Amino acid sequence: MSTTVSPFHIAIPVHNLDACRTFYRDILNCEEGRSSDHWVDFNFFGHQLVIHYKPKSTEDVHTNAVDGxxxxxxxYGVVLPWDTFQEFSKSIANKGVAFVIEPYVRFEGKVGEQATMFFFDPAGNALEFKAFKDMTQLFAK
Structure with missing residues (x-):
C-alpha cells in the first residue's frame, strides 16, 4: 500500500443545506467550491467534502465507549498537525461550537499520543478532529 497521502472524497447527508453551508464555510473556514440547490462542495482541509440535501432522519445517535x-x-474528520489542532480547537470554541467530547489528549506520553475532539454539524453529523504528537505514530500499535 502506498504511503502517499491523497485527498479523499466524502459525501454526507444534511437536512438543512443553508445552515450546514454556513457552518462549514464560516465556522470551520472551509472554502466553498461548486454547488447546486441540493449540494455544496467544500475544501475540507485538503479533501473534498460534499454536503447533500436529504430529509431529516429520526434515527437515534449511536455511541461506543472509548476512554470512558x-x-x-x-x-468523520481529519488528522491535523499538532499546533494546527490547538489553534483550531480554540477558534471553533470561540465561535460557540458545542463539543460532544471536549479537546483532550489520549495516550499521553505513550505510543500514539493524540489530541482529539468531537462535535456535531447543524444536521447532526458527528465530526472528530485529531492530531498526533508524532505523526509517524498514526498507525502505531
Missing amino acids: KSVPVPH
Missing part, C-alpha cells in the same frame, strides 16, 4: 467517553458512530 461516548464516541458518536458514525463520525
Whole structure:
C-alpha cells in the first residue's frame, strides 16, 4: 500500500443545506467550491467534502465507549498537525461550537499520543478532529 497521502472524497447527508453551508464555510473556514440547490462542495482541509440535501432522519445517535467517553458512530474528520489542532480547537470554541467530547489528549506520553475532539454539524453529523504528537505514530500499535 502506498504511503502517499491523497485527498479523499466524502459525501454526507444534511437536512438543512443553508445552515450546514454556513457552518462549514464560516465556522470551520472551509472554502466553498461548486454547488447546486441540493449540494455544496467544500475544501475540507485538503479533501473534498460534499454536503447533500436529504430529509431529516429520526434515527437515534449511536455511541461506543472509548476512554470512558461516548464516541458518536458514525463520525468523520481529519488528522491535523499538532499546533494546527490547538489553534483550531480554540477558534471553533470561540465561535460557540458545542463539543460532544471536549479537546483532550489520549495516550499521553505513550505510543500514539493524540489530541482529539468531537462535535456535531447543524444536521447532526458527528465530526472528530485529531492530531498526533508524532505523526509517524498514526498507525502505531
